[in-house]
Amino acid sequence: xxxxxxxxxxxxxxxxxxxxxxxxxxxxxxxxxxxxxxxxxxxxxxxxxxxxxxxxxxxxxxxxxxxxxxxxxxxxxxxxxxxxxxxxxxxxxxxxxxxxxxxxxxxxxxxxxxxxxxxxxxxxxxxxxxxxxxxxxxxxxxxxxxxxxxxxxxxxxxxxxxxxxxxxxxxxxxxxxxxxxxxxxxxxxxxxxxxxxxxxxxxxxxxxxxxxxxxxxxxxxxxxxxxxxxxxxxxxxx
Numbered sequence: 001x002x003x004x005x006x007x008x009x010x011x012x013x014x015x016x017x018x019x020x021x022x023x024x025x026x027x028x029x030x031x032x033x034x035x036x037x038x039x040x041x042x043x044x045x046x047x048x049x050x051x052x053x054x055x056x057x058x059x060x061x062x063x064x065x066x067x068x069x070x071x072x073x074x075x076x077x078x079x080x081x082x083x084x085x086x087x088x089x090x091x092x093x094x095x096x097x098x099x100x101x102x103x104x105x106x107x108x109x110x111x112x113x114x115x116x117x118x119x120x121x122x123x124x125x126x127x128x129x130x131x132x133x134x135x136x137x138x139x140x141x142x143x144x145x146x147x148x149x150x151x152x153x154x155x156x157x158x159x160x161x162x163x164x165x166x167x168x169x170x171x172x173x174x175x176x177x178x179x180x181x182x183x184x185x186x187x188x189x190x191x192x193x194x195x196x197x198x199x200x201x202x203x204x205x206x207x208x209x210x211x212x213x214x215x216x217x218x219x220x221x222x223x224x225x226x227x228x229x230x231x232x233x234x235x236x237x238x
Contacts, residue, residue, distance in 0.1 A: 054080025
């Protein structure tokens with residue numbers, strides 16, 4: 001299959017994915033590989049929004065266990081996503097595709113403020129939109145943000161980039177007999193308490209009939225492979 005399966009998608013890239021094999025921060029080679037993959041996917045004729053996490057810099061839940069109020073800790077994590085978005089925006093443009101970082105928290109000196117119609121215009125004009133600052137609110141994950149933005153922007157699917165090639169019935173890093181699901185429904189993912197995304201994200205996807213494709217981002221060309229229907233993955237839909 002050479003034609004893309006979807007024409008508009010939101011790709012969720014975790015902050016941890018940007019670390020590469022480092023324990024913290026942004027690994028430049030990994031950042032550039034992911035940006036090149038996004039650029040190649042865009043070249044297929046696919047309209048792309050990207051939601052980026054911040055766990056490589058600050059994870060709000062972790063910070064809150066150290067005595068910082070949860071709301072404050074989550075806002076720290078939100079700021080971390082903006083830093084990652086700026087880095088990804090720069091790397092995508094270096095790869096030859098115009099990009100625009102947009103933040104759900106107003107910071108005009110840093111990047112554009114997210115507004116649905118403006119984001120749609122960027123997509124229609126051929127830019128990759130890098131969506132930062134989550135929903136702009138504490139207590140909501142960037143997984144939920146990815147599904148929300150996909151619904152708002154008319155995307156056909158959410159591509160959830162992880163470090164494993166799909167959803168398993170056990171942790172494949174700990175259990176060699178873990179089996180990968182080919183397909184799941186949103187309801188099954190919720191009932192089985194699968195941890196690949198939070199329950200709010202799955203519930204929102206179910207309500208909007210939004211497919212979620214879970215795949216590994218570790219290989220070169222992984223996003224384009226998903227779009228061509230050639231990647232090992234799990235499809236969560238219906």
